[in-house]
Amino acid sequence: MKKYLNIALAAVLSISFAACSDDDPYLGIPSVNPQEPVMPADGITATDAVAAGGSVDLNAAGENGSVKMLSITEVKDLPASSELEVVMNVAASQDMSNAQALDLTVTPATDGTAVYNVYAPASEWTDMFRSMVSRDPAPKSMWVNYVAYAVSKTQKVLLGSIGQAQEVVVTPIAPDHVIESAYYVHISGANFADAQIMSHEGNVYDNPEFVAVLNIEANQLPCSFQVVPESTKAAGQTWEQNHARVFYGPQGENSLVASTPEAAASEFTVTEAGRYELRVDMYNLTYKLQLAAEYLYVPGGGNGWSFSTMLGTENYINYRGFAFLDGQFKFTNAPNWGAPGNYGNAGDNQSLLNGSNDNFNVDGASDLYYIDVNLGSMTYTKTPITKIAIIGDVAGISWDHGKSVAMTADDATKLTWSVTIDLEEGKEWKFAMNGGWDINLGRTGDDIYTLRFNGDNIKVSAEDAGTRTIHLDLSTVPYQWWIE
Numbered sequence: 001m002k003k004y005l006n007i008a009l010a011a012v013l014s015i016s017f018a019a020c021s022d023d024d025p026y027l028g029i030p031s032v033n034p035q036e037p038v039m040p041a042d043g044i045t046a047t048d049a050v051a052a053g054g055s056v057d058l059n060a061a062g063e064n065g066s067v068k069m070l071s072i073t074e075v076k077d078l079p080a081s082s083e084l085e086v087v088m089n090v091a092a093s094q095d096m097s098n099a100q101a102l103d104l105t106v107t108p109a110t111d112g113t114a115v116y117n118v119y120a121p122a123s124e125w126t127d128m129f130r131s132m133v134s135r136d137p138a139p140k141s142m143w144v145n146y147v148a149y150a151v152s153k154t155q156k157v158l159l160g161s162i163g164q165a166q167e168v169v170v171t172p173i174a175p176d177h178v179i180e181s182a183y184y185v186h187i188s189g190a191n192f193a194d195a196q197i198m199s200h201e202g203n204v205y206d207n208p209e210f211v212a213v214l215n216i217e218a219n220q221l222p223c224s225f226q227v228v229p230e231s232t233k234a235a236g237q238t239w240e241q242n243h244a245r246v247f248y249g250p251q252g253e254n255s256l257v258a259s260t261p262e263a264a265a266s267e268f269t270v271t272e273a274g275r276y277e278l279r280v281d282m283y284n285l286t287y288k289l290q291l292a293a294e295y296l297y298v299p300g301g302g303n304g305w306s307f308s309t310m311l312g313t314e315n316y317i318n319y320r321g322f323a324f325l326d327g328q329f330k331f332t333n334a335p336n337w338g339a340p341g342n343y344g345n346a347g348d349n350q351s352l353l354n355g356s357n358d359n360f361n362v363d364g365a366s367d368l369y370y371i372d373v374n375l376g377s378m379t380y381t382k383t384p385i386t387k388i389a390i391i392g393d394v395a396g397i398s399w400d401h402g403k404s405v406a407m408t409a410d411d412a413t414k415l416t417w418s419v420t421i422d423l424e425e426g427k428e429w430k431f432a433m434n435g436g437w438d439i440n441l442g443r444t445g446d447d448i449y450t451l452r453f454n455g456d457n458i459k460v461s462a463e464d465a466g467t468r469t470i471h472l473d474l475s476t477v478p479y480q481w482w483i484e
Contacts, residue, residue: 059171069119075115082151084106087147087148088104088144091165096165100128139169145164175205185226187224193236196214209376214276216273226268227280231246245259270289276291290341296373325367328362343378350379350380350381390429414474420469421469430456464483
């Protein structure tokens with residue numbers, strides 16, 4: 001497709017040249033599709049090398065590391081003291097919002113009818129693709145437009161846009177290594193069928209962290225293991241059996257290294273029994289091996305930045321519980337600021353980043369919240385608790401949330417609650433939050449006074465029957481209740 005730019009140089013160049021600036025205000029100029037020039041001699045004619053909707057593979061860059069984007073077939077009246085410069089604006093959407101400017105290389109053409117050929121640097125475009133679209137190397141759409149300038153030694157003037165924003169399907173430069181869909185922890189000498197899959201959520205390139213919690217018993221010591229991709233596990237071959245199979249092991253304190261056809265990967269080794277968390281970043285090839293945390297702590301404005309508020313876990317990846325939040329807060333996996341997991345705000349107030357100095361903001365009223373943290377995806381959610389009630393077949397409730405009996409907070413932190421209610425022997429009940437079943441607490445097995453999320457119903461004993469006051473304590477984990 002031909003593109004036309006009516007540069008009207010005689011008029012444009014009668015305006016003073018603007019001084020060169022890295023912060024050029026014209027780099028994000030919205031493209032227009034100009035009418036056919038009234039005086040086509042006063043313009044630039046260009047032809048797309050990549051048509052609208054076409055594909056560009058940045059892996060196929062030439063020797064100069066660039067891909068051809070335009071052929072300029074005509075330039076009229078450009079002063080001899082000026083050179084032509086073309087900038088390509090690149091965006092993830094058609095409206096060109098948050099576009100970034102990519103300087104193109106303009107070279108004299110030596111073939112065909114072209115006067116100049118215009119090239120885009122593949123490496124820089126790949127960096128933009130990864131920051132704006134995805135780190136996944138699969139082809140995806142981007143939008144581009146072009147802006148031309150007349151440039152002298154120290155000054156340049158905007159000539160205008162070439163064509164309108166158009167879609168191109170971009171294949172970025174492939175990363176140094178492929179990230180597979182799943183990874184496993186394989187203990188040395190064990191069957192591949194017993195390898196433990198690592199937890200993961202989302203796109204493996206945009207969220208490349210895989211996590212496993214390993215329970216190492218004393219009779220397993222010393223315990224050595226490696227990380228294996230899905231393809232290696234499926235093949236069921238050790239590196240000794242097939243040197244082409246890939247295994248990952250540690251190199252130093254935090255680097256992950258892959259085996260090669262010439263050398264096996266090292267092994268992780270644990271010499272003390274315990275529960276460990278292994279977290280690997282398959283994009284940056286780093287790892288962290290540490291004791292799995294029994295609790296996550298929630299220091300913040302709601303508890304005077306103390307470590308008195310805890311979240312519990314059943315799988316050492318998902319942590320949940322209640323916290324009174326006021327202003328700002330963070331998460332740690334030990335009750336001190338030197339904890340190996342010191343999780344702050346990654347920037348969106350929803351994602352965790354270990355070592356971040358930025359706190360999370362409540363962005364709401366100071367109140368009691370239910371918090372659910374996922375250390376696999378490094379994200380969390382919080383839900384304000386508007387009601388805690390007794391639900392069951394006691395006191396005429398009949399398991400109807402509309403008839404549940406609301407409890408009353410005992411103090412401003414809302415970590416202890418109480419209610420007086422009639423209990424009948426043999427009837428069952430539990431604690432429900434916010435008038436539904438999404439958040440509820442029931443007994444833990446035979447221990448009726450220790451609570452867990454989605455636990456069993458609590459059965460009223462003969463001793464507890466009658467008009468009684470039920471107390472709920474959310475200040476420590478596991479949560480407890482008692483009756484008087």
